[in-house]
Amino acid sequence: MTKWVRAHTNIALIKYWGKENEEWIIPKNNSLSLTLDAFYTDTQVIFDKTLKEDELILDNVMQNASALNKVQRVLDEVRSQAGIQLKARVESKNHVPTAAGLASSASGLAALAGAASQAAGLSLSDTELSKLARIGSGSASRSIYGGFAEWVKGHDHDSSFAVPVDDADWDIGMLFVIVNDAVKEVSSRDGMRRTVETSPFYQGWLDSLDKDLRDMKAAISERDIEKVGSIAERNALKMHATTLGANPPFTYWTAESMTAMTAVRDLRKQEYTAYFTMDAGPNVKIICRQSQLTDIKDKLRPLFTDDQLIEARPGPGLHLVDQSQPTI
Template identity: 45%
Template sequence: MTARATAVAHSNIALIKYWGKRDTAIALPATSSLSLTLDAYLTRTTVEWGAESDSVVLDGSRLNGEAESRVTRFLDLVRRLGDRSDHATVVSHNSVPTAAGLASSASGFAALAAAATAAARIDLTPRDLSILARKGSGSAARSVFGGLAVWHAGTDDASSFAEPIVDPGLDLAMVVAVVDAGTKTISSRAAMQLTAETSPYYPAWVESSRTDFTDMLDAVARADFTRVGELTESNAMRMHASMLGATPPVSYWQPDSVRVLQLVRDLRVSGTECYATMDAGPNVKILCRRTHLDTVRDAVAALDIAGVTTSLPGPGVAVSQAET
């Protein structure tokens, strides 16, 4: 029987990073992480069951090769959950550049998980949906939820899930400095694995990140924006330092990335408190208070880089349409 559903999920940016897996088979992370879901970037995905074979269209283009296989393997998980053997047509649209280090896979697989299960009439709790989304893309576990979310590393499949945490008044906002919206030269998955396997600095990053996670939970609970920002920036820089220690070294930075990082430091010196973070890509995300959002945006725009986007905390995943 044909069934269709549409879901919308927003990307998230980790303030305490996820970088490396303890178990690749079921995507158990090496460390717990904490993120901010953004309202600026989203993925809208429609899944319709009842096809003779799986097909995936992203932003108007049919996927093939490994990109298509990754989605098909995820749909296999849904088929097993729903005890069904039919296939699905997946149509997805990103408002976030794909594979540019702006968390398109997080919003993408969170939306896919919600749409595929809703269309298959599989009723999952938010925690179980987070566990399922994790198996498509680790960071998708966090995009199931809005605002601040933690992803617990856990010890097995059932204990590695994300959940929202209360923001006690941090008044967070983020400016995304887009240095290059093109596809990155090495995927997050490949860079993650290479770093974990070859960088002598990786174990130290894992140990320090575990401490950062605990400290961040405390800083959030106290609504200590300064400490939240300091931890956000240092955690990201240490992650990239571990990547530079890989063989061969992994570096996503471009000259304009460095210009933005210097601007963030200059803004702090001048009294505009903000902090930088970077993921697997050259683009820089700047954490600030909502009251400083326009100031930071204007300063970044003056650098004449590829683009600048502002964002406030975004919502969790939502099924906007389901029909049989």
């Protein structure tokens, strides 16, 4: 019986921004993330001899050929490893707004890697699953694991994969501030490429990352949430600064993004542990203590609706789910 596989989104605290190798999605720098429980993707894959083409059904809607591109990279690699040529039907249920800077590709492609490999009869290690997910979406390599994970950049397909860092079983959480869940105007891939090729600030960003990563891993080891938050906030601001130097310049920020960032700074003045990070999208993620999540959410209610404020805690790695049971 074909099984459903669930992967959760991860939010990078040390950002991945720029590729060394576009074809195999080899990054220019290591990155580090926290997997979270709030958003996830459930996927099943069926290899079917009656199919003439691969099919992707996302939230009960058949997707076009363009949407299949990332999926087919993973499917082709699975077929190669399994020695099969059958076409596949991929069905996914995305509990993440797609292409809004909320890491939907991370959970989606990680779930695909798990579902496709088990449907083909492969027994892959977490390292192999991470490499498989990476060729669909770089950040998906980290969603194989729960808690904190580091994507080691490597230099080719065999050496570029994520590794677990810490299970995050301590007082750390995240509050998502959803200012806009629409599809963004500049995709992550296009934004990365434009920044790498044209921004004079990009090399400065790269030069600062090794220290950020060392400091972040030390802070996680010490379970020092103030250090974790401050390093992540600075790292995110540096990443977004590179886009302003691109040609043509662009930004993922909106007026509401700025409102949320200002609110986080105000929370710190009120002695809450709160720091922000942002990916390639307008939505703001607040790194905070789990024990303060409810209070911080209450503080932000004058600015944002309840639907815009989503609490998240450290989430699990890739795992099988029973679709006959209610989703979490």
